[in-house]
Amino acid sequence: MKLRPIHFQRYLTCVALVFFTLNTQAQSTADEIAKYREMIADGNPSELYEMAGEELWKKPAGPKNATLEKCDLGMGPGIVDGAAARLPKYFKDTNRVQDLESRLMTCMETLQGISAQSVIDAKFGVGPKKDMDAIVAYVVTHSKGSKVNVSVKHPKEKMMYEMGKRAFNFQGGPYDFSCASCHSIPGRRIRLQDLPDITTPEGAISGWGYWPAYRVSSGQFWTMQQRINDCLRQQRLPFPIYGSDFTIALSMYMAQNANGGIIQTPGLKR
Amino acid sequence: MPDPMRIRATEKDGIVDVKILMRHDMETGQRKDAAGKTVPAWFIQNLNVKAQGKDVFNAHFGSAISKDPFLNFKYKGSKGDKLTVSWLDTKGEKRVDELLVS
Amino acid sequence: MKPFKKISYGTYFLMSIIASFGLVTNSFAQVAVSDAAFTKMVRESFRAEGIAGLDRIEQDATQKLCSDTKFLMTKAGAKQAIEIQKQNMATIQQPSDGNYIGDWKSGEAIAQSGRGATWTDAKEVVVGGGCYNCHEINKKELSYGNIGPSLWNYGKNRGYSKELMTYTWNRINNSKAYNACSNMPRFAHFKLLTEKQIQDVMALLLDPNSPVNQ
Amino acid sequence: MNQQRRNLLKSTAIFGLMASAGLISSAQAQEWSKAAFEGKSLDDVFKALNTSTPEKSGAISLNVPDIAENGAVVPIGLSTTLKAEQIAILVEKNPNTLVGQFYFPAGAEPFIATRIKMAQTSPVYFLVKAEGKWYMAAKEIKVTLGGCGG
Numbered sequence: 001m002k003l004r005p006i007h008f009q010r011y012l013t014c015v016a017l018v019f020f021t022l023n024t025q026a027q028s029t030a031d032e033i034a035k036y037r038e039m040i041a042d043g044n045p046s047e048l049y050e051m052a053g054e055e056l057w058k059k060p061a062g063p064k065n066a067t068l069e070k071c072d073l074g075m076g077p078g079i080v081d082g083a084a085a086r087l088p089k090y091f092k093d094t095n096r097v098q099d100l101e102s103r104l105m106t107c108m109e110t111l112q113g114i115s116a117q118s119v120i121d122a123k124f125g126v127g128p129k130k131d132m133d134a135i136v137a138y139v140v141t142h143s144k145g146s147k148v149n150v151s152v153k154h155p156k157e158k159m160m161y162e163m164g165k166r167a168f169n170f171q172g173g174p175y176d177f178s179c180a181s182c183h184s185i186p187g188r189r190i191r192l193q194d195l196p197d198i199t200t201p202e203g204a205i206s207g208w209g210y211w212p213a214y215r216v217s218s219g220q221f222w223t224m225q226q227r228i229n230d231c232l233r234q235q236r237l238p239f240p241i242y243g244s245d246f247t248i249a250l251s252m253y254m255a256q257n258a259n260g261g262i263i264q265t266p267g268l269k270r
Numbered sequence: 271m272p273d274p275m276r277i278r279a280t281e282k283d284g285i286v287d288v289k290i291l292m293r294h295d296m297e298t299g300q301r302k303d304a305a306g307k308t309v310p311a312w313f314i315q316n317l318n319v320k321a322q323g324k325d326v327f328n329a330h331f332g333s334a335i336s337k338d339p340f341l342n343f344k345y346k347g348s349k350g351d352k353l354t355v356s357w358l359d360t361k362g363e364k365r366v367d368e369l370l371v372s
Numbered sequence: 373m374k375p376f377k378k379i380s381y382g383t384y385f386l387m388s389i390i391a392s393f394g395l396v397t398n399s400f401a402q403v404a405v406s407d408a409a410f411t412k413m414v415r416e417s418f419r420a421e422g423i424a425g426l427d428r429i430e431q432d433a434t435q436k437l438c439s440d441t442k443f444l445m446t447k448a449g450a451k452q453a454i455e456i457q458k459q460n461m462a463t464i465q466q467p468s469d470g471n472y473i474g475d476w477k478s479g480e481a482i483a484q485s486g487r488g489a490t491w492t493d494a495k496e497v498v499v500g501g502g503c504y505n506c507h508e509i510n511k512k513e514l515s516y517g518n519i520g521p522s523l524w525n526y527g528k529n530r531g532y533s534k535e536l537m538t539y540t541w542n543r544i545n546n547s548k549a550y551n552a553c554s555n556m557p558r559f560a561h562f563k564l565l566t567e568k569q570i571q572d573v574m575a576l577l578l579d580p581n582s583p584v585n586q
Numbered sequence: 587m588n589q590q591r592r593n594l595l596k597s598t599a600i601f602g603l604m605a606s607a608g609l610i611s612s613a614q615a616q617e618w619s620k621a622a623f624e625g626k627s628l629d630d631v632f633k634a635l636n637t638s639t640p641e642k643s644g645a646i647s648l649n650v651p652d653i654a655e656n657g658a659v660v661p662i663g664l665s666t667t668l669k670a671e672q673i674a675i676l677v678e679k680n681p682n683t684l685v686g687q688f689y690f691p692a693g694a695e696p697f698i699a700t701r702i703k704m705a706q707t708s709p710v711y712f713l714v715k716a717e718g719k720w721y722m723a724a725k726e727i728k729v730t731l732g733g734c735g736g
Contacts, residue, residue: 036651039661045338048293162405171435173428174562190517219337239421246417328689336701344695
């Protein structure tokens with residue numbers, strides 16, 4: 001069994017309930033947890049991915065031997081600053097709503113000649129997806145501190161949000177789980193892991209605003225596509241295809257619910 | 271070649287604060303992969319930091335230094351010092367990065 | 373979902389699926405997303421991997437109803453929920469050997485394990501109950517979830533009556549028999565736990581010697 | 587084991603190269619102590635460091651959490667007013683006790699911060715060698731694990 005670390009505020013609650021720990025002791029435990037987090041926040045290993053991503057962004061690659069520097073992430077070719085804060089959004093050239101990763105696949109294909117299918121088919125963390133991790137880290141770092149600002153104007157964006165809402169509530173698999181089973185009531189947790197209530201702005205930003213993130217427990221950088229993929233795995237659903245509309249719709253639902261919140265990506269998660 | 275390090279070095283009151291992040295899996299030799307096979311030990315063993323060509327810090331790691339190692343130390347130096355940071359792992363792979371203290 | 377296909381009230385069931393389809397469409401009338409468009413999106417977005425086949429995105433009537441949060445709030449939705457509960461109740465079988473109570477020690481291990489049934493699990497992997505993910509059970513385990521109610525002193529607080537035995541048995545076998553959209557998986561219905569495993573989990577909750585009842 | 591030994595030999599060879607290229611001083615290149623890093627107990631490591639149980643010292647100040655949210659990443663920090671030439675970090679209940687050694691040539695400040703792995707809750711020993719003698723400070727760090735089990 002894969003062991004996962006505990007969430008300390010909850011640990012604290014348990015300790016308090018079970019052993020009637022004094023308030024002062026409880027406070028010091030909370031302080032220690034805060035201290036732990038502060039200590040690991042210094043030097044987020046995401047920075048290593050971000051550096052590699054900047055290199056990949058500027059390095060000619062693929063059959064066309066071109067860089068990604070002219071990639072249009074929605075704010076015009078080559079503009080990276082604040083771009084991730086506005087995704088997902090509708091793109092005229094592809095006539096679809098795209099999240100960061102599906103948009104990057106479009107850029108890789110059109111600019112560099114790297115087939116999107118080769119990225120879709122790769123395993124997480126290896127080959128073209130390893131490059132994708134780094135590029136994503138680079139791009140989202142350039143939205144750190146920005147407010148989520150996702151558009152709802154285009155009919156396809158509105159539609160994607162509604163699709164996302166349905167996807168969020170969609171139950172399936174042998175456990176009857178949907179995202180909503182765990183993420184639609186405040187204050188809930190699995191074991192000691194807090195579950196953000198994605199249906200509220202506060203909950204949505206506490207999820208959407210911190211992913212992509214470096215996961216301390218696995219020592220890996222996870223993009224939002226990988227985060228969603230693992231949620232659906234634990235829901236016991238089949239494998240969501242990388243960059244598929246179901247995953248983009250879920251991102252659209254989370255992002256719009258998080259609109260106005262401050263982005264902290266790349267985050268550092270336990 | 272291994273991925274580059276992320277190094278920050280800033281001088282204040284004659285003390286240079288150096289923070290280094292290294293990209294390395296730091297395999298302990300105890301972890302099993304998805305197929306249940308033991309992943310052999312593979313980790314950074316030596317880290318050396320020179321300022322202006324002179325040793326200012328050395329470290330020896332075991333496999334229990336966390337993945338993607340982070341290290342912070344300080345030395346007496348100045349702005350503009352040329353730092354040379356190098357590591358070497360158990361497979362003999364190495365990485366050398368340089369930067370100027372700001 | 374496969375297991376439901378084996379159930380004999382197929383025709384009735386199909387009708388209720390069709391009925392719920394119609395109602396779902398109505399409840400989503402104000403937005404531009406049609407059932408057909410959503411279903412198409414779902415089907416195009418998943419692929420089979422390991423033991424997780426595409427049958428897992430084909431919803432049964434219970435899943436379909438519970439995915440439609442708006443319709444559930446309506447009078448018609450509430451009415452359908454009662455029907456769904458009846459259907460789920462009909463799937464429950466009482467223990468073949470007449471024993472409700474197995475071994476609480478084994479029950480504790482089952483309650484602890486949250487493994488199994490994902491696409492990274494081999495089909496031989498024994499599925500756990502994952503009970504602690506959502507419930508407080510033995511107070512000695514501090515790492516417990518709070519999606520479900522606390523089960524500490526479960527038998528001690530409620531008495532060890534025959535009614536309680538049957539109710540608890542039913543609830544573990546198919547929680548949707550009592551609450552159509554309960555968050556708890558249908559452990560027997562989807563063959564997640566064996567009868568023996570359920571007897572052991574029962575013991576954890578209802579054996580007077582179980583640490584849960586101290 | 588053989589593979590490891592081969593790797594060690596290989597790394598020694600490369601070290602020679604690095605040393606001759608001036609990347610790592612030849613003195614340092616020889617010092618990665620197999621005996622110390624393969625020690626399975628405090629005593630094994632003390633022996634490899636040529637010391638009996640070091641004397642406790644109030645001059646070593648630690649910056650470590652009481653509780654680590656994840657055993658894979660435990661942040662630790664140490665500074666001292668002793669004239670440190672060498673620091674060693676030991677985790678009593680890890681499979682290999684010694685985690686790392688740090689050397690401070692003249693001009694370095696006696697300060698170190700890094701992140702270590704801990705297999706379980708354990709006392710952690712912070713050893714400082716100053717003027718040829720070893721001193722230590724110790725602290726227990728709790729490691730907590732939970733999980734969804736998925």
